[in-house]
Amino acid sequence: MGASEWDYYVPYQEDLNAALQQLRRAVFEAGDYYWVNGADWRPQEEREPRPQSLEALWEDELVQEAGTHSILDVFHVVGPDDTPDYNTVEPVTAEEARELLGVDRxxxxxxxxxxxxxxxxxxxxxxxxxxxxxxxxxxxxWGHSGD
Known part of the structure; x- marks a missing residue:
């Protein structure tokens, strides 16, 4: 299938991680993600219903490998002293904005x-x-994830 690009806009709140968690819950509850175990490539009789929780979703091995092609594939926003890693969100810094786009805001x-x-x-x-x-x-x- 390959990775999918995705992006989302949410109202501003100071706590970026709280905004991410609210967005993840909303996307999960809306079912607006790729569910590998219910995908069209599987015979109808083998398709499974969507999980009832984010935790159950990520317990599935196929999901861990293929992802959801959505914001559900990232779990938390890293802090300014943290190194971004798999399944994280890195905020754009003021320095990056200034250096790459010439603006502070x-x-x-x-x-x-x-x-x-x-x-x-x-x-x-x-x-x-x-x-x-x-x-x-x-x-x-914004990002791209999934396999």
């Missing part, structure tokens, strides 16, 4: 240029987006 208008921010498969990025007055408005999470 990112807006929706900058999103089209976000390819300049380094990223890796299974490690997502997030950025706080501001309004025209410089007030934080939303958070964009």
């Amino acid at each position: 990112l807006t929706r208008a900058h999103v089209k240029d976000f390819d300049v921010f380094p990223r890796s498969r299974w490690i997502a990025r997030c950025a706080v987006l501001h309004d025209d007055e410089g007030k934080p408005q939303e958070i964009r999470f």
Whole structure:
């Protein structure tokens, strides 16, 4: 199948990890993710219902290998002193925004240029987006995951 690119926008809140966890719950509850055990490639009689919890989802070996091709494939936002690793989200820093886009505060208008921010498969990025007055408005999470 290959990896899938994905992105999400959520209202701004100071705690990026809390925003991520709320988004993950919403995506899971909406069923807006690839469920490998219910996929079309399996015969109808072998397809399984979706799990009832995120924990149950990630207990499945096929999910661990193939992922969900969604925000569910990342588990937490790393702090400024942490090294991003598999299944994490790395925030765009002010230094990155300044160095790569020449701005201190990112807006929706900058999103089209976000390819300049380094990223890796299974490690997502997030950025706080501001309004025209410089007030934080939303958070964009983006990445690519799945096999």
